[in-house]
Amino acid sequence: MQQLDTGDTAVLSSLELYGEHVGEPTAAIYQRFFAKYPEAEEMFAHDRPTEERMMSSVLMMISDLADHTTSAQHSIFWITDHLAWDVSRDMMFDMFEMIRDTIRDGLGGEWTADMDAGWHDLLDHLKPAMDQQIAELEGYRSGPQAVS
């Protein structure tokens, strides 16, 4: 298996430590998310099981990115249906930041500089792939562009 760098190992440790010392992050993440985007709670139709299934997929995706089981390119397929459901780019980007912030705040003094750097790198890798996918889909949405 490929050797993981310090940052990726630190991301995995942060998730593991949170699980051991704080518990399940799902409720805290959605609390943060819905405080900023109250309309999103309506978009989920207040359906907790769906929210929970989604968050376990999102957290799994972050672990798979950190341990290189998957790549950024293979982690953006869900954007197609989310855009169709009117989930905004800001919501998508903020969700990942809010997951990181929830883990960081929950770990408190156990959060390390390596974790900070590892999360920063992971999100820095993912965001351009997300942006490209969103731009392509928005191009389709607005119809064929005139070629001059």
Ligand code: HEM
């Ligand atoms: C705000 C309104 C949103 C709604 C209504 C919504 C809805 C859903 C639904 C219904 C699923 C399928 C869950 C299942 O039954 O397995 C899903 C999956 C998922 N959502 Fe969302 N979502 C929202 C926002 C977001 C945001 C902001 C992100 C950004 C991280 C996101 C990322 C994902 C991912 C990665 C999956 C898993 C896809 C898969 O593995 O199949 N969603 N979402």
